[in-house]
Amino acid sequence: MTLNRRLFLSTAAAGAATLTAPALLAAGAGKPRVIVIGGGAGGATVARYIAKDSKGAVDVTLIEPSRAYYTCFFSNLYIGGFKEMDDLGHTYGTLAAKYGINVVHDWAVDVDRDARTVSLAGGASLPYDKLILSPGIDFVDGAVEGWSLASQNAMPHAYKGGTQAELLKAQVAAMPEGGTFAMVAPPNPFRCPPGPYERISMVAHMLKKTNPTAKIIVADPKPKFSKMTLFQEGWLTHYPGMVDWIGEDFGGGNVSVNSDAMTITIDGETTSVDVCNVIPAMKAGRIAEMAGVTTGDWAPINAADMSSKADPDIYVLGDAADQGDMPKSAFAANSQAKVCANAVRGALTGSRVFPAKFTNTCWSLIDTNDGVKVGATYEATEDKIAKVDGFISAPGESADLRKATYVESEGWYAGIVADMFS
Numbered sequence: 534m535t536l537n538r539r540l541f542l543s544t545a546a547a548g549a550a551t552l553t554a555p556a557l558l559a560a561g562a563g564k565p566r567v568i569v570i571g572g573g574a575g576g577a578t579v580a581r582y583i584a585k586d587s588k589g590a591v592d593v594t595l596i597e598p599s600r601a602y603y604t605c606f607f608s609n610l611y612i613g614g615f616k617e618m619d620d621l622g623h624t625y626g627t628l629a630a631k632y633g634i635n636v637v638h639d640w641a642v643d644v645d646r647d648a649r650t651v652s653l654a655g656g657a658s659l660p661y662d663k664l665i666l667s668p669g670i671d672f673v674d675g676a677v678e679g680w681s682l683a684s685q686n687a688m689p690h691a692y693k694g695g696t697q698a699e700l701l702k703a704q705v706a707a708m709p710e711g712g713t714f715a716m717v718a719p720p721n722p723f724r725c726p727p728g729p730y731e732r733i734s735m736v737a738h739m740l741k742k743t744n745p746t747a748k749i750i751v752a753d754p755k756p757k758f759s760k761m762t763l764f765q766e767g768w769l770t771h772y773p774g775m776v777d778w779i780g781e782d783f784g785g786g787n788v789s790v791n792s793d794a795m796t797i798t799i800d801g802e803t804t805s806v807d808v809c810n811v812i813p814a815m816k817a818g819r820i821a822e823m824a825g826v827t828t829g830d831w832a833p834i835n836a837a838d839m840s841s842k843a844d845p846d847i848y849v850l851g852d853a854a855d856q857g858d859m860p861k862s863a864f865a866a867n868s869q870a871k872v873c874a875n876a877v878r879g880a881l882t883g884s885r886v887f888p889a890k891f892t893n894t895c896w897s898l899i900d901t902n903d904g905v906k907v908g909a910t911y912e913a914t915e916d917k918i919a920k921v922d923g924f925i926s927a928p929g930e931s932a933d934l935r936k937a938t939y940v941e942s943e944g945w946y947a948g949i950v951a952d953m954f955s
């Protein structure tokens with residue numbers, strides 16, 4: 534499985550901000566070696582838990598190109614003006630200093646499963662006993678006619694952390710009075726099912742204040758979406774007449790864009806737009822494909838321990854995994870990481886392994902203090918991560934309850950980033 538390094542880097546650069554030479558690794562002599570690829574919700578959590586709980590008995594290396602991880606979660610709140618970009622950035626120093634994790638800022642560009650090594654863009658080759666992949670998502674080439682990564686500055690996706698969200702926010706702020714914001718929403722399955730619709734809410738929140746005659750069009754290939762009743766109720770209440778959602782039944786899936794002309798064509802009708810947020814169909818981060826653990830767009834896993842169905846020494850977490858009934862969320866990736874950490878530590882050190890249990894909640898903000906949520910618990914079956922039971926906010930809830938739900942989401946954010954980085 535040899536990867537063309539130049540090709541890999543040209544596509545991988547869509548998401549990350551920095552690329553550095555690999556640090557020199559001093560692998561712990563005689564200790565079992567775990568390599569984690571990707572320092573996001575799944576990867577940072579699993580590295581931290583294995584290192585913390587094994588108390589130095591396992592040598593953990595975390596490979597992540599960016600020196601700071603900017604969370605996608607809460608990036609819509611940044612676009613809506615509720616958070617600053619600095620609030621979303623987190624660094625890896627504590628993982629290295631407190632838990633002894635070897636943090637290597639580089640791209641993993643190849644996995645040799647026979648030799649059990651990972652190659653880095655900087656040229657190093659690192660051996661592993663267990664390899665954990667949590668590389669997040671990449672976009673399916675050609676998913677939206679007229680859009681490619683080369684168009685991402687004119688028509689941002691803002692679906693990976695960092696500068697893309699800044700770009701999209703700046704474009705919304707610069708819209709002419711009464712201008713048009715368009716979104717091309719992705720098909721299932723994709724990262725953060727309520728994410729596009731929370732984003733519409735946050736863009737509407739911003740426009741209502743600065744540009745109240747502006748319009749928002751959403752072209753959606755799906756007939757329905759996560760928390761649809763709650764979002765549509767909120768759009769009618771807070772942003773009446775501003776949001777035009779065009780679902781599958783009305784040709785929302787028959788869409789093309791032209792980033793030179795700044796137009797979107799939905800079911801044959803072409804409209805000039807001022808901002809076009811294209812969120813293409815997604816697939817597992819490319820390194821999962823290069824490691825040969827994907828089937829189709831995602832990586833099948835054994836739910837009991839998150840090990841790959843293709844290789845018992847490789848584990849896949851978070852968005853890249855075929856997650857069964859779980860949505861692709863940071864909460865889910867963090868939950869899966871703890872199951873995986875427990876299993877990997879057990880396999881390498883003989884420590885006790887507990888049965889897999891998973892939880893998820895996805896909060897969304899519709900307007901100031903109007904928070905809603907959906908969530909569930911899950912168990913591991915032979916086939917998949919299977920839903921046990923769930924809950925969802927109800928339409929027409931009191932303002933106090935909606936505010937409490939928003940406050941709860943802030944507590945969750947503080948908790949998960951502490952669980953990843955502190």
Ligand SMILES: Cc1cc2nc3c(=O)[nH]c(=O)nc-3n(C[C@H](O)[C@H](O)[C@H](O)COP(=O)(O)OP(=O)(O)OC[C@H]3O[C@@H](n4cnc5c(N)ncnc54)[C@H](O)[C@@H]3O)c2cc1C
Pocket residue numbers: 545548549570571572573574575576596597598599602604605606607608609639640641642667668669670691692693724725728729732818819820850851852853861862863864865866894895896
């Ligand atoms: C707008 C938006 C809003 C969201 N809101 C929420 C929310 O409210 N709640 C929630 O739970 N989730 C939310 N999410 C989803 C959440 O961000 C993802 O589901 C979560 O980050 C997935 O974790 P992960 O570990 O799979 O991937 P990521 O967190 O994306 O981490 C992947 C990491 O891998 C690195 N990487 C990739 N390839 C390589 C390589 N070859 N070598 C080395 N490193 C590599 C990347 O640089 C990245 O840092 C939201 C997402 C978006 C886009």
